[in-house]
Amino acid sequence: MTGHSTNSPQLSIVVPVRNERTLLPQFLQQIPSKKETELIIVDGQSTDGSWEYLNAQKQLRVISSSIGRATQQNRGAQEANGSYLLFLHVDSQLSSKAWEALYKAIHQGVTAACFRLAFDASHPLLKLAAYGSRWPHILFRGGDQGLLVRQELFHQLNGFDERYTVCEDLELIRKLQQNSELQVLPAKLTTSARRFLKHGVVQTLFHFRIIHFLHLCGVKPKYLSSYYQRWVGH
Numbered sequence: 001m002t003g004h005s006t007n008s009p010q011l012s013i014v015v016p017v018r019n020e021r022t023l024l025p026q027f028l029q030q031i032p033s034k035k036e037t038e039l040i041i042v043d044g045q046s047t048d049g050s051w052e053y054l055n056a057q058k059q060l061r062v063i064s065s066s067i068g069r070a071t072q073q074n075r076g077a078q079e080a081n082g083s084y085l086l087f088l089h090v091d092s093q094l095s096s097k098a099w100e101a102l103y104k105a106i107h108q109g110v111t112a113a114c115f116r117l118a119f120d121a122s123h124p125l126l127k128l129a130a131y132g133s134r135w136p137h138i139l140f141r142g143g144d145q146g147l148l149v150r151q152e153l154f155h156q157l158n159g160f161d162e163r164y165t166v167c168e169d170l171e172l173i174r175k176l177q178q179n180s181e182l183q184v185l186p187a188k189l190t191t192s193a194r195r196f197l198k199h200g201v202v203q204t205l206f207h208f209r210i211i212h213f214l215h216l217c218g219v220k221p222k223y224l225s226s227y228y229q230r231w232v233g234h
Contacts, residue, residue, distance in 0.1 A: 010036040011106060012082030012151070016065075016072035018044040020090045021053055023192075027090050028057070032099055040079055042072040069143075070160035070168035077151070077159055085154055087147045087169075091192035093120075094146075101187035102148065111153060111180040114145040114173075121193035125201050136184055138177060139212050143169030144191040149176065163221040166228040170215050199232065207231040 013031065017024070031039050039060060043051050044067040054062040065075040073087055084106050088094075094102070098115060105113050117133035119126040132140040147169065157175045160168045176182050196204045211232075214224055 010082055011038070011084045011086060011103075012077075012080035013037065013039045013086045013088060014073055014076035014080060015039070015041050015088050015090055016044060016069045016076070017041055017046065017050055017054070017090050018067060018072075019046045019048040019050060021046070021048045021050045023090050024050060024053060027092070028060075030094055036082075038081060040076045042076040044068065044072050068162065068165060070162045070164055073168075074159045074162065077154060080151060083151055085149055085151050087143065087149075089144055089146075089191065091194070092144065092146060093190045095187070095190075098185070098187040098189055101185045105148065105183065105185055110148070110183050112147070112149045112176045113183040113185050114141065114147050115185050115187055115189035117142075117145050118188040118190045119193040119196075120190055121197060123193070123196075123201050125205055126193055126196060129205055130188075134184060136177075136182055138170060138174055138216065141170060141173045141182075144189075146189050147173070153180065161221070165221070165225045166233075167211065167215045167221070167224050170212065195232070204232060 015027070031037070040063060041054050041060065042063045042065045043054060044065055051062070051064070054060060061079070063075055063079060065072045077085055086102070094115075101115075102113075117130040119130055133145055153176075157172065157179065159172070161171045162168075164171055173182065193201075207227075211224060211228060214227065
């Protein structure tokens with residue numbers, strides 16, 4: 001487990017990236033410039049200029065990793081100095097209210113937490129899906145809601161299971177809920193609806209529900225990945 005000095009940042013934000021050059025500037029603008037906060041971007045072999053862009057930014061920690069969100073996030077956690085880890089996706093946007101709720105939860109000593117969800121597109125089914133994120137049940141959870149966890153607990157649970165190319169977030173959340181209470185913060189994280197709009201809102205929501213249910217039933221990682229690649233990941 002990574003050790004912490006008394007001067008280390010209290011919060012380490014870990015962001016896996018692969019070919020997201022167009023989203024990076026907007027994402028980076030929202031990160032608070034606090035001394036107790038560090039940002040670690042883990043690039044998974046980008047080929048669109050993301051790696052070059054990130055390395056041109058000052059005061060930004062950029063790490064190269066093999067492809068895979070679980071692998072990338074574990075790699076970032078290994079390099080983190082904070083007593084808390086916040087895993088974010090690059091298409092996530094947090095309001096000032098959301099950041100305030102996050103730092104308040106840290107100050108109160110929360111063990112693990114996530115945000116309520118909102119989408120950046122107005123669609124009734126997306127609004128309904130986002131509404132469910134206020135409840136703590138795992139069927140309403142996902143990595144696109146952000147995940148805050150004490151670094152000590154993260155390593156005790158062996159981090160993200162790298163056998164999972166999808167549902168790696170759900171698998172960690174499942175373990176967190178078995179070992180601690182996962183708090184849903186009273187603030188929203190806005191995520192991109194780009195995949196839903198590209199493949200169809202109804203179809204994509206349906207297949208994500210199926211994947212969530214299959215994971216809940218204990219279906220093996222390779223079958224979850226096969227289902228995802230066939231119906232969502234193309």
